[in-house]
Amino acid sequence: MNQYEKGIEKWAIVSVAIAATASLSLMLPAWSKSGLAVLEDSPKTIVDETWQIVNREYVDPTFNQVDWQEVRHSLLSKEYTSQKQAYAAIRIALRKLEDPYTRFLDPEQFQKLTEQTSGELSGVGMSLEFDGETKSITVVKPYENSPALAAGIQASDQILAIYGKSTKNMSLKAAVKLIRGEVGTEVTLELSRRGRGIFEVEVTRAKIEVPAVNYALKEEGHLRIDYIRLSDFSSHAAEQMEGSISDLQEQQVDVLC
DSSP, X not given: OOHHHHHOTTOEEEEEEXXXXXXXXXXXXXXXXXXXXXXXXXXXXXXXXXXXXXXXXXXXXXXXXXXXXXXXXXXXXSOOSSHHHHHHHHHHHHHTTTOTTEEEOOHHHHHHHHHHHHTEEEXXXXXXXXXXXXXXXXXXXXXXXXXXXXXXXXXXXXXXEETTEEOTTOOHHHXXXXXXXXXXXXXXXXXXXXXXXXXXXXXXXXXXXXXXXEEEEEEEXXXXXXXXXXXXXXXXXXXXXXXXXXXXXXXXXXXXX
């Protein structure tokens, strides 16, 4: 646990120094239910806590020639009736620094960032897309060793319903939100597959390691060439890359790209 997490239960901060500036990603609320309640009742507290963090931690003591004390005075002179108003005010204040690496993340954005950087999520383990031709939510592929694969879900399966709720006119984001959930819980999916028709499966959610590395072996002329693609930098990316290279070495490829 870093110094921020130890000192401020209500906040989670990711800090990376880039060039002459600091990259601060701020998320709130975070850890305690009591802290959450306080913040929900006091949007101005959110604003002031954020200002205080930047005031303490920003690497440029001149704040890029911005009067940071005056920014605080301006922020606290306003009344905020909701968290969204507080978030908007914070983002406007941070833009004054003209620093692309200093940004504010609300709880939903922070959750997405956490999933991306950890390379893990709680779900059934498959990637989806909205098929423009069929106007349906379609499985791109189930991940290896995933509950979706174990349940027999295949690429190109169309998801017709989730918990009996039709996916017609449902956005991809809404479908993903319904399918994801706590580890150990079940989700019921109604699927359609060419050659099989409509059928239903129950899938138990698990912690999923999201693939960050994909590779394909192709033969071009007399050469066996493997192409490796790193799609995300996550906590599992290095080991996945190492495993991919090891697999390809066993196949005796001529060129690795």
